[in-house]
Amino acid sequence: MTDALTIEPAHRARPGSESDSGSGEVDRAVRAADLAFRTSVRSPATDRTRWLRTVADRLDDAADELIAIATAETGLATPRLVGEVARTTGQLRMFAAVIEEGSYVEAIIDHAATSATPPRPDLRRTLRPIGPVAVFAASNFPFAFSVAGGDTASALAIGAPVIVKAHSGHPLLSLRTAEIVSAALAEAGAPDGLFGLVGAAADGSSRAIGIELVEHPLVAAASFTGSVAGGRALADRAAARPEPIPFFGELGSLNPVVVTAEADAARGEALAAGLAGSFQGSAGQLCTKPGIVFVPRGSVLEAALPPHVGAAPHRLLTEAIDGGFRNGVEHLAAVPGVELVAGGIGSENGPAPVVYAVGLDAFADDRHRDVLTREVFGPTTLLVRYDAQDALLPVLTELEGSLTATIHAAPEGELVLDGLVEVLAARAGRLLFDGWPTGVAVTWSQHHGGPWPATTSQHTSVGGTAVRRFQRPIVYQDAPAAVLPPELQEDNPLRIPRRVDGALRLPSRP
Template identity: 55%
Template sequence: MSAHDAMERAVLAAARSGLAESSRADRAVWLRAIADALTAHADELIALAHVETHLSLARLGGEVVRTATQLRFFADVISEGSYLEATLDSPDPALIPPRPDLRRILRPLGVVAVFAASNFPFAFSVLGNDTASALAAGCPVVVKAHPGHPGLSRRVAEIAREALVAANGPADALTLVEGLSAGAALVQHPLIAAVGFTGSTRGGRALFDLASARPAPIPFYGELGSVNPVVITPRAVAASGAGIAAGLAGSFTRDGGQYCTKPGLVFVPPSAEFDEALTAAVAASAGQQLLTSGISSAFGEGAAELEAEADVEVLAQAPPVDGEAAPVVAAIGADAFLAEPERFQQEHFGPLTLLVRYDSPAQLDAALAVLEGSLTGTVWYAPDDDDDALVSAATTALSRIAGRVLYNGWPTGVAIAWSQHHGGPWPASTASVHTSVGATAIRRFLTPIAYQDAPQSVLPAELRDGNPLSVPRREDGRPVRG
């Protein structure tokens, strides 16, 4: 069977699965069943992932736990019900114009294509956050497997489908396709209603353009490139520069620097102590075999190009080991950064970070003003920092370009929570108002519908008189608890 035929069968099977007509209660059961199956097969899957990705067993074990947690989290989200935004307005003929009986709710969008990521073979892959939130919404999912871990992708899909059947659910709510051509065709398939993507800016932009060029364009939710700027205040350096340097080294080298939230651009005042501490920490860091040969080659080429820039100083580099990417710290002055900001904001997917040394608050403000979109922005300040104006200015600047701003921490952890936001302006994502982690990730795969003067029998149960399913609603403008 050709890749195109396999893709066609996968999409048709998903579309006919009947998931959109299922109840929230049933979908919650199915999501928890998949999570239980993933946990039960953890040892087998971790071993397979380790061979295909070179990531450590400990890292992969934690990621399996995270993936199961995401599935259970979305089961809780849909059980609670407020995500539906159920809203009722009573008729009022005295208004001008008269108001009819209006009832609004969010409903499933349709079949969703999910493109798996390479760097999180569980948490952003076949059963990752895009898949979990789409299934929770009632949208069948066709996953485009990542070529970096094909065997793992097939086995995870097989386990999930078996779990669905065992829980009396539709196996075809989740199908799998492989191959570059199948991925492009998937985005253009008329039955695909939305796309979730995590990957490179180049690849994501190509698919985004395909989705936009369709006769009926569809939403493309892409998480693309991000340098995740960090601002370190002078007093923070003075108070705990060595500790911050050690933390930075640990964050940007973690798992080979292959995190979308890796701190890749660090604004710091000149400090010999900070430089020495960072150099020592990086020298002691271990290299990492990167996920694929393509990623490894791209990292090596990008690092070499940056290091060759006339104004760039290689501050620290770990000893190279055959087959591994050696961590690198480069540094540049703020004026040189401002001369070519686009060049120095290129994402280097791997263990590399760029320091930008600023001499004054005004110079820092100018540099932050030209930043592109990122998933995160970080501010390091001293607890008794008297640079309140600098911290406030940095917060304002980072809030403009980042989806999450954090303080005195590192951005490489993304908690699963109702209040989480994992997104940001281009190129961090193609839809900055949405998130790919957290409860509101489900909103990407829902569309509103309003019923006017509808008989009770045709209304979703969540909109019927008396609130039979006890969901949180807004009735005549007032919130009503379920």
């Protein structure tokens, strides 16, 4: 049986033991991926969809075992993890469907035209995988943004080998997930080295391994979900290489919410309950958590919020996240004009949820802007009280980019809001109306990005266009039919959508 991943016995060691880390581990995995790419770059869609669906099936088979490991390592609630496993396997199957549909290659054919001025050659354009991809697993989604998450799924879907840098927050889960993925790929006939895992041993070498991975000359692209500081450091390394590579980072996000006076008056109590559920879900350790909420001064929402804010401390994912949260709320509380609205009593077992509020003028004060607009990862949110809706626009315009922005407005006549929609659309990748940003549906149309620092590129790991990150265009000019890939052959054997001589053609399916 083909073995798509070999985890040496030392890598099964518990945290604190010796392991094979550093250059040997990274170099072996990347070279194996590069060798696999010579096969996977030519792999037909039928093979790749089989790889993805087999991995999804085997992860579903092992869900109970994996959830038990994840619960012990992360402290996340079992129902949350059950849903995350389902999301993970669902997105593997979704990317299989994306490959089957075929438009992801963006096939374009312009036939030769000798009568054109100047004469036009036969030109045929498609997208091909860029090469081995380094995937940096996230801490807060141990399944959906980790070893077998969206980055891995979208790379494998187009035939790009993957080397995953495990997250130190869940090393045992990373190892076991990698074993299952490896065995599934082998079962599906994938080439050796198509998938690899590095950095799972908790021996203090994690950061060095990550840098070595992104700098390895055979790595063609990298994806990362994590902090702004960590992502920026890796992005700078990727750009400074002798041969720079694309870096796709999802880094930080405030996810502003605007509640209009009309919406607050009509349903402020319901909005309070919705906000509480959103910013406290998974102990606030979600990249789409609403971090700043603009509310009318004296709002019903603010008055109704305290009973919904939990008092019990909650273990956060890692010591670094715990320390960062405590430091962040301490700095928030120290800003002049910031008031405690609810919560805030923690213990050594973890911090408790906390809500602060500040006036719009103080929020816009340049002296404290850096603290008030800095993401605090964990169960907290900041209410910003405004007196006049017109005063919001210049403040919103100055916000950094976010993954999401949300508007709660009255049902009729308020949606334009004197430019509010356009201002927020310029600052976010997903604009919500009368909802809450936590919860990212895995669909063809989804986009999980936004202007810096939310993400570093236009395409991200969620949604059908995620595959676009790891592809590059190639044009065949006057090529013999025998060398053309199937999607560019004249008779369209794959039966996929194509643009031919400027017209989009959608072939009928059998």
